[in-house]
Amino acid sequence: MKTQRTWMKLSVLSLIMVVLLSACGGGQTGTESNDGASSDSDVKITLLNSKAEINSQLEQAAKDFHADHPEITLEIVPVGNGQSPFEKASALYASGNPTTMMMLDTGDVEKFKDRVLDLTNETWMKDAVENSTGTTTFDGKNYAFPFSIEGYGFIYNQNVLDQAVGGTFDPQTIQTTAQLDDLFQKIAASGKSPLIISPMDWSLGAHYLGLAYGGQSPDQAQVQQFIANLKAGQVDLASNAVFNGLMDTFDLMKTYNIDKASPLSGTYERGPEVLGKGEVGLWFQGNWAWPQIHSFDTADGKYGFLPVPVSNNPEDFGNTQISAAVSKRILIDKEKSTPAQQDAAKKFLDWIVYQDKGQDFLVNQASVIPAFKNITLEPNDPLGKSISEYIKAGKIEESVSTLPADHWSKLGASMQKYLADVIDRGELAKEIQSYWTNVK
Structure with missing residues (x-):
């Protein structure tokens, strides 16, 4: 009798575990991530922002991007006051929770090249302005998206x-x-x-x-x-x-x-x-x-x-x-982010370069000089316009x-x-x- 009761308890427990595992598995298929993705069609990605002056513009861009890609939610993570982008990114890796994308200074890219995606074959590479990816290319592979030019x-x-x-x-x-x-x-x-x-x-x-x-x-x-x-x-x-x-x-x-x-x-x-x-x-x-x-x-x-x-x-x-020169770069993590998150991050970068809303965010809202030849929007401010004119005329001395x-x-x-x-x-x-x- 004791053996039968034990067997019945085990059967009930097994049934409960099957139900629980099925429920959990159904919510994680394909897109489980350290950022909390919850279904086949939904994925959450994060971007570490080291350009504090455009944080609100980036947050609005995240909303506009989500409107165009409802399956992707983008969260902006600002670098704290007094902290360098390198320090913040390093701390996030040390905690085992890096952001999907990181906006870093050019000199920091090489330090993270073994932890981020090779972006050499991305579509936007053919439209990047001359010399914009040379300093982030190692052994023939480019590891960063050129986000902004400053002069x-x-x-x-x-x-x-x-x-x-x-x-x-x-x-x-x-x-x-x-x-x-x-x-x-x-x-x-x-x-x-x-x-x-x-x-x-x-x-x-x-x-x-x-x-x-x-x-x-x-x-x-x-x-x-x-x-x-x-x-x-x-x-x-x-x-x-x-x-x-x-x-x-x-x-x-x-x-x-x-x-x-x-x-x-x-x-x-x-x-x-x-x-x-x-x-x-x-x-x-x-x-x-x-x-x-x-x-x-x-x-x-x-x-x-x-x-x-x-x-x-x-x-x-x-x-x-x-x-x-390009002053800020965006890198995509490959250590902790899932393939679904990596694809979503790539879609965001493509959105910036090729979609009207993305280009408007970059040039009109964030007042950024783009590093892409296909973006023809003119900067709103006179200093941005002046730098752009030098770039178009080929009159650039690349900043070190x-x-x-x-x-x-x-x-x-x-x-x-x-x-x-x-x-x-x-x-x-x-x-x-x-x-x-x-x-x-």
Whole structure:
């Protein structure tokens, strides 16, 4: 009797387990995921966003994408204040819960290449602008989607420059250091300050000094070789023509700086204010600064970019090129995401490049300069338009976006010392060379 009761209990338990397993299995077939997908037709994906200024636009894009693809739900995960994209992505992997997609800086892609999908055969690769995937390609495989292009140089206030030249200023007239000097003199004679130098270490170290590397050649292989030679102690910067030309221009900037009396006292916020209000003619900065400039512009002014000249020969590389590169990349995880999630992530990237709503999000809502030739929408802001015009004209010096993580802080500090006349050019060159020969 005891044996029979035991057998009956086991039979009932077995039946219950079969029912439970069937119910669970029915909800997970094909699309079970660490992100909580719940049916054959529904999949949830996540995107780590490291461009905080467009978080709300991305969240709206996720809704618009879901409207076009009801079977896919996209959640945006912002990188926290003060945390780098690399740190956040690394922490998520360490916890075993990485996002399906990650928006990272170019220099971080190689560190994750073994954990993300090879995107070499994606449709959008044929429409990517020239050189936009070279720095994320390893052993012939591209691992990242080029999300946004950013550029920098001298931002100019057209109204101030028109007044200085006594007519309509033509940016094509500034193609040498001597012509820039002449423009500075004319602005000063008009009663305005020629320019402002923002003394932040990231601006001086990553952006301005970065021109000394990117300006070595239009051939990226030669640029990378130059950096390799720096590391090997085989470069004498003190005799390098591009470095010296760049610093000749910086010396001009120091002379005409509105903050010359106290060159390290300025803040980032002061730059867009004095440029937008028409107190200075130029500001060395990037197209990301437009919202701040616009907030101070009361005259509905026009703005654009001038390259940073490095010689008095207009034909020399860099004199008519603007520094620009893809600044943000999107990677797709392959360690934890399911095939269904990976396919959904690919659909989102295709949606950005090829669908009207996706293109509108990128260009009109997020004010991003796209890295794809097929997207013909023009940026809304004048700085984005100016960078786009240089890109279309083939007048681009590719920004070096794979510098070591501490480059901007350490050599930015060296540039600050040079700006404040604490060290001379020879000492600056030695500090730069010492940094590179000690890079691990």
